[in-house]
Amino acid sequence: xxxxxxxxxxSDAGYNEFNFSPGHLFTLxxxxxxxxxxxxxxxxxxxxxxxxxPETTAERGDLLFSNRLKxxxxxxxxxxxxxxCYTSMHYIITQLVALIYKEENPDGIVIxxxxxxxxxxxxxxxPAAPYDYIIQGEGEVALSRLLKQPLRPRQRAKVVPGxxxxxxxxxxxxxxxxxxxKGAKVTLFFSxxxxxxxxxxxxxxxxxxxGARYRVYSSTKARRTIETLIKRLTPEGIFFGEAAFGLNxxxxxxxxxxxxxxxxxxxxxxxxxxxxxxxxxxxxxxxLRFRLDLGLxxxxxxxxxxxxxxxxPEEYIRRFTALDDYMNEQELPHSIFILHNFPGxxxxxxxxxxxxxxxxxxxxxxxxxxxxxxxxxLYPGSSAYRDMKHYEEKYGSRFPNDGWWREISDDRxxxxxxxxxxxxxxxxxxxFLAEAKQLMDKIxxxxxxxxxxxxxxx
Numbered sequence: 001x002x003x004x005x006x007x008x009x010x011s012d013a014g015y016n017e018f019n020f021s022p023g024h025l026f027t028l029x030x031x032x033x034x035x036x037x038x039x040x041x042x043x044x045x046x047x048x049x050x051x052x053x054p055e056t057t058a059e060r061g062d063l064l065f066s067n068r069l070k071x072x073x074x075x076x077x078x079x080x081x082x083x084x085c086y087t088s089m090h091y092i093i094t095q096l097v098a099l100i101y102k103e104e105n106p107d108g109i110v111i112x113x114x115x116x117x118x119x120x121x122x123x124x125x126x127p128a129a130p131y132d133y134i135i136q137g138e139g140e141v142a143l144s145r146l147l148k149q150p151l152r153p154r155q156r157a158k159v160v161p162g163x164x165x166x167x168x169x170x171x172x173x174x175x176x177x178x179x180x181x182k183g184a185k186v187t188l189f190f191s192x193x194x195x196x197x198x199x200x201x202x203x204x205x206x207x208x209x210x211g212a213r214y215r216v217y218s219s220t221k222a223r224r225t226i227e228t229l230i231k232r233l234t235p236e237g238i239f240f241g242e243a244a245f246g247l248n249x250x251x252x253x254x255x256x257x258x259x260x261x262x263x264x265x266x267x268x269x270x271x272x273x274x275x276x277x278x279x280x281x282x283x284x285x286x287x288l289r290f291r292l293d294l295g296l297x298x299x300x301x302x303x304x305x306x307x308x309x310x311x312x313p314e315e316y317i318r319r320f321t322a323l324d325d326y327m328n329e330q331e332l333p334h335s336i337f338i339l340h341n342f343p344g345x346x347x348x349x350x351x352x353x354x355x356x357x358x359x360x361x362x363x364x365x366x367x368x369x370x371x372x373x374x375x376x377x378l379y380p381g382s383s384a385y386r387d388m389k390h391y392e393e394k395y396g397s398r399f400p401n402d403g404w405w406r407e408i409s410d411d412r413x414x415x416x417x418x419x420x421x422x423x424x425x426x427x428x429x430x431x432f433l434a435e436a437k438q439l440m441d442k443i444x445x446x447x448x449x450x451x452x453x454x455x456x457x458x
Contacts (some may be wrong), residue, residue, distance in 0.1 A: 001038075001040065001079050002040045002042070002077060002078045002079050002080070003032070003039055003040065003041050003080045003147060004043070004044055004073075004080070004082070005025060005028060005032075005041065005044070005081075005082045005084070006083050007022055007043075007046055007047070007086070008085075008096075008097050009047050009065075009093060010047075010089055010090060021045075021185065021186050022084070022187060023187030023188055023239075023241045024086065024139075024189070024241075025045055026172070027165075027170065027172070028084075029041060029043050029173065029176075029177055030170070030176075030177070031141070031143075031144055031165070031170070031171075032140075033173045034171045034173060036144055042178075043177070043178055043179065044076065048179050065093075066096070069097065069100050070100065073100070073101060073105070074104075079108060079109065080108065080109040080110075080111065080151060081097075081098075081101050081109070081111070082113065082143060083098060083110065083111070083113075084113065085112050085115075085117050087115050088115070088116045088404075089412060089413070089416075090114065090116065091116055091406065092408060092412075094112060098110050098112070098130040098131055099130050101130070107153060109133070110131045110132050110133075111131075111132065111135065111143065112124055112133075112134055113134070113135035113136075113139045116405070118137055118162075118381070119205070119380045119381035120380050121134050121136060123406070124157050127155055129156075131157040132151070132152075132158070133146060133154075133158050133159075133160055134158070134159045135161075135162055136159060136160070137161060137162025137163075138162040138163060138165055138192070139162055140165050141162075141163035141164075141165055142162045142163045145163075146160055164192075164213075164215075165192070167190075167191075167215055167216070167221075168217070168218060168221060172225065172228075174229065174232045174233070175232065181233075182234055183233070183234060183235065183236045184235050185236050185238075185239070186229060186238050187238075188225065188229075188240055188241065189241050190240060190242065191214065191216040191217070191245075191247070192215055192216075193213060193215065194244055195214045196273065197383065198297070198307055198308055198309055199306070199308045199382065199387075200297075200339060200376055200382055201243070201382055202382050205381050205382070219254045219255060219258070222258070223255070223262065226238070226258070226259065226262055227262050230266065236267065237266065237268070237269060238263075238266060240270035242270075243271075244272045244295070245271060246270070246276070246277075247273075247276055249276075252281065253280065256290075257284060259288055259290075264287070264288075265289065268288060268290040269290070269291045270290070271293035271295060272292065272293075272295065273294075273295050274294045274296045274316075274323055274324070275310065275315075275319040277292075277294075277323055278322075278323065279322075279323075279326050282323070282326050286332060291334070292332075292334050293334070293336075293337065294320075294323070294324075294335065294336045295337050296337060296338060297338060298338070298339065299317060299320070299338070299353055299356045301313035301314070301317075302349050303342065303345070303349050304317075306342060306344045307342055308383070321360070324336065324360065327368060327369070328366075328368045331368055332368060333370065334368065334369060335369075335371075336370065336371050337372045337373075337374055338371055338373050338374065339374050339376055340373055340376065340430075341375050341417070341425075341430070343384060343395055343397040343419070343421055343422065344394070344395045344421060344422055345425060346422060346424045347425065347428065375417040376417065376419060376421075377413070377417045378401065378402065378419060379416070391422075395421070395422035395423065396420075396422050396423030396424075396426070397419070397420060397421055397422050398426075399419055401415045401416065401418050401419075
């Protein structure tokens with residue numbers, strides 16, 4: 001049997017995604033290749049597949065994508081396809097891929113998985129929907145077992161619960177994966193899940209199956225994986241794709257020491273919470289080429305509590321300030337992400353947030369902190385999405401675009417973030433992105449820091 005694993009583009013055939021390998025695609029491919037010896041496994045990672053360009057530019061949009069996809073389906077001739085509908089942003093293009101495949105292969109089987117099918121299975125189970133099976137949660141084990149069974153087209157898609165993967169048994173098939181060349185940018189996942197429960201985040205609710213707790217590679221396995229990757233690929237950069245890198249202090253300190261020994265010149269990138277790292281960790285980061293993104297998200301007590309970042313806002317702020325101050329003292333550039341327009345935001349908390357950032361940066365003669373504003377977007381799967389009615393009743397919040405992912409739009413991100421945080425914000429024309437740029441102009445005298453000393457691809 002021939003199986004084709006497909007990562008569609010984020011919005012259309014021409015979308016230019018940040019060019020890291022999608023780590024989830026690699027782990028799925030590796031598990032199937034290792035555990036299903038009778039299965040021919042192919043991968044179509046569309047944004048990285050270098051699909052042949054048309055001879056003319058007359059064709060555009062869906063028609064252009066459809067024609068290219070049909071050529072790829074003919075090339076691989078799969079009996080079964082598995083589509084990664086990784087986020088809600090991928091929903092429209094996932095629909096198009098499934099419809100085109102079924103149109104060309106009425107007896108073929110379509111399996112779909114990812115964050116969106118996990119949280120909104122009803123989008124895939126209508127009688128006329130072009131899907132046969134939906135995997136909710138972790139996909140490797142469940143997909144492998146499903147593909148060992150006799151499969152048939154179904155009138156209504158069957159929901160298949162995911163099964164937690166034992167990370168210590170994971171085998172990564174470096175030599176077989178078609179999108180890894182020398183100097184690749186590689187995404188790795190050394191952990192699954194997240195023990196925190198921030199209200200805006202979908203990650204805590206993704207692992208829906210019994211036993212799907214937060215878990216992490218052993219230090220030994222993590223080091224060996226890095227050693228193998230460097231030996232096989234000599235990568236340009238490695239991105240640790242988990243929601244919060246290195247939550248266990250003992251694990252991350254050993255791992256950072258290992259990186260300094262086995263990968264002194266490699267670019268690394270990870271993101272974590274601001275209240276997990278400390279001065280000792282910064283000292284271990286300093287010798288490495290490691291870009292660390294910090295998820296602060298809120299710096300005003302009211303916002304911290306509403307976002308459920310911490311039940312002790314004062315301690316949360318204290319730990320962030322200590323970490324940020326020390327990273328500046330050590331001249332270690334880092335980004336700090338701030339979430340704005342979360343339900344319940346008021347003009348007062350918005351003004352307090354901006355002032356806090358100015359106060360923090362203004363006390364320094366030189367700044368290595370780059371604040372990055374991120375508007376709250378309405379994604380199914382988060383606690384905030386589930387509790388919309390609560391926010392409407394308590395704060396007067398409005399969510400005019402629930403179901404935005406089903407809309408065809410040139411800017412669905414604008415639909416997702418079009419939220420009125422509360423009645424006091426009604427009619428307020430706030431552009432935090434523009435205001436943040438002005439903020440950066442005030443607090444970062446050397447604009448090169450906005451682009452990082454170690455740019456990907458430099």
